[in-house]
Amino acid sequence: MRSFTFLFRFSGATVEITSSTCIFCSMTVCTSVGHRLEVTSYKTDRAMDHVLDIADSYIFTPYVYPASWPEHGALRQILSLWLLTNLGAVLIYLGLGALSFCYVFDHKLMKHPQFIKNQVRKEIKLSTTSIFWMSFPTVALFFLEIHGHSKLYDNISESSLGWSGLFLSIAGFLFFTDMCIYWIHRSMHHRDIYKHLHKQHHTFKIPTPFASHAFHPVDGFLQSLPYHVYAFIFPLHKGVYLSLFVFVNIWTISIHDGDYRIPGPLICLINGAAHHVDHHLFFNYNYGQYFTLWDRLGGSYRHPSALLGKGPHDHVRKLMAEAALAQ
Incomplete structure (x- = not known):
């Protein structure tokens, strides 16, 4: 089971909550009394394979996928893994093979x-x-x-x-x-x-x-x-x-x-x-x-x-x- 940390900013105060529930979120919630509640999404090393995480941060999120495709989406992850697997395998094969x-x-x-x-x-x-x-x-x-x-x-x-x-x-x-x-x-x-x-x-x-x-x-x-x-x-x-x-x-x-x-x-x-x-x-x-x-x-x-x-x-x-x- 993984632990995730959420930062809640409520009426100027910040509250840190640790949860063991697997929730992907990044949202703003309005309370019943009109206060603004911000929830900041977690980011942990265990959420994704390191290679996929780096590719998302520097390539896929800023340059490839539309903003409406979340990093945690299964279809996006599968497509990203497929691209990385093919690119990595071909580069290793052709590069080292040629040398x-x-x-x-x-x-x-x-x-x-x-x-x-x-x-x-x-x-x-x-x-x-x-x-x-x-x-x-x-x-x-x-x-x-x-x-x-x-x-x-x-x-x-x-x-x-x-x-x-x-x-x-x-x-x-x-x-x-x-x-x-x-x-x-x-x-x-x-x-x-x-x-x-x-x-x-x-x-x-x-x-x-x-x-x-x-x-x-x-x-x-x-x-x-x-x-x-x-x-x-x-x-x-x-x-x-x-x-x-x-x-x-x-x-x-x-x-x-x-x-x-x-x-x-x-x-x-x-x-x-x-x-x-x-x-x-x-x-x-x-x-x-x-x-x-x-x-x-x-x-x-x-x-x-x-x-x-x-x-x-x-x-x-x-x-x-x-x-x-x-x-």
Whole structure:
């Protein structure tokens, strides 16, 4: 239950009243004896998601919506969330994807025989289309979250474990989502499901960073669902939640960037780009998102070919050497 503070100005005097009733108001009332009573609407951090609140304050309220559309209106909130979700997702995808493509991705991989014609254009088209359609069910979940139906909280003091709870929640988020995505991803490879949903993503055998979001919308949403579900089951700080969402997008881009370098001790633990490209090439291996744990438990782990001198880079170098000799 939330508390709201109202300031009543009555005949020059100010009275502060705290209420636990969820009331949105901004009005002037005339009393029966002709006195003027002003009620000032509340504003609390818990009333809205921080991003929506900031967007309302600086963009939507002054420049976008008519004054007759209140900030608390469900239709306006849904429309605002939809705009923010699409804009944020596309900016992260195109912005970080472009940086990774320009400065991390090895463009020699585009000479690989399994790199298809106009692949980058196709990856971007599928990704942006998918982001658009995925935003609809995603917004429904965000709407529930900003209305207090999740276990998101604003202040560290609201966690019974304080800062320890915050760091434990990060570890819990990574473990929970990695486990769920492994099984969702693996189920997408079932023969009765694969051809309808996941096959589009595997069109790109030698992926670029722009393949990171190139999914059928249903496939993409189902694989993103654990990120939302976690916040409905376990307490999670709102700032951490938003940060993890950005991190997840960065990670997804990174495992498609063709940079197969992994610190030695972490090769057997982290599911990086070297592991994931083998998933694209060999289909039934390395389903994990961040870690190799569930692939090992599920019998689907494959040591990266790129780290054995048999990866896409090695194949391209061999072809280039053969071409040079032929000349």
